[in-house]
Amino acid sequence: MSRKRSTTWVSVVVFLLLIVIGYYLTRYQDRTGPTPAPTTQGPQEPGQDPAAQLAVLTVAPEGKMAGYSRDRFPHWSSQGNSCDTREIVLQRQGADVRSDDECRATSGRWVSVYDGETITDAGKLDIDHTVPLAEAWRSGADKWTDEQRQKFANDLGGIQLVAVSATSNRAKGDQDPAKWKPPVQGYWCTYALNWIAVKTAYKLTVDQAEHDALASMITQCPK
Secondary structure: OHHHHHHHHHHHHHHHHHHHHHHHHHHHOOOOOOOOOOOOOOOOOOOOOHHHHHHOOOEOOOOOOOOOOHHHOOOOOEEEOOEEHHHHHHHHHOEEEEEOOOOOEEEEEEEOOOOOOEEOOHHHEEEEEOOOHHHHHHOOHHHOOHHHHHHHHOOOOOOOEEEEEHHHHHHHOOOOOOOOOOOOHHHHHHHHHHHHHHHHHOOOOEOHHHHHHHHHHHHHOOO
16 A cells, blocks of 8 residues: 555656646747748749839829828737737847747847848847838728738738848838838848838839839849
8 A cells, every 4th residue: 555655646746747847848948939821922933033023013103191100000919928020020030039938039149131230139129111011001001901901010921020220220211112222232132022022912002213213123133
């Protein structure tokens, strides 16, 4: 009887240890959050002509800003495990990113593709919308529902949200490529293709000056 009780007690202790270990791993290991299904695709499929991609877009004058507010594009949305869209982008686009139990990035390294700056403090990063919210509004998003605008503002497909230096993001503002281009000219091709891909995916228009700037930028793409 004594041996049986001893065996039972050992089993209980092992069971409790497994629970504690499981809790520790769940709470304190690096958190990656969920991986939502992409809503936009990469900038260019093999064999596709950038000029042909640009030609698909509808050229039309920009709309008005009447009624616009960033609040009409709700962000950053919750993505589960205490993470929001911003934190997921930081995790995906950084190197050696570690997060606390509230999913906030506490360390890591990010390269701001717009200006080439290497950043190790997440607080110095902005999450840029490749196609800015106000630009989308002027290009057709004013006719969307708030739900559609929320999807656009939190698109984790890979090319609409980019972790960049706060300096470069604020210099860009809501300007299109006719008015602002990344300081790193070597990124122009990717930037233009991403811009075209987002506008194509969301059926947004381009104005003539924007179209011409994109046409010039894609001449930087490898032939």
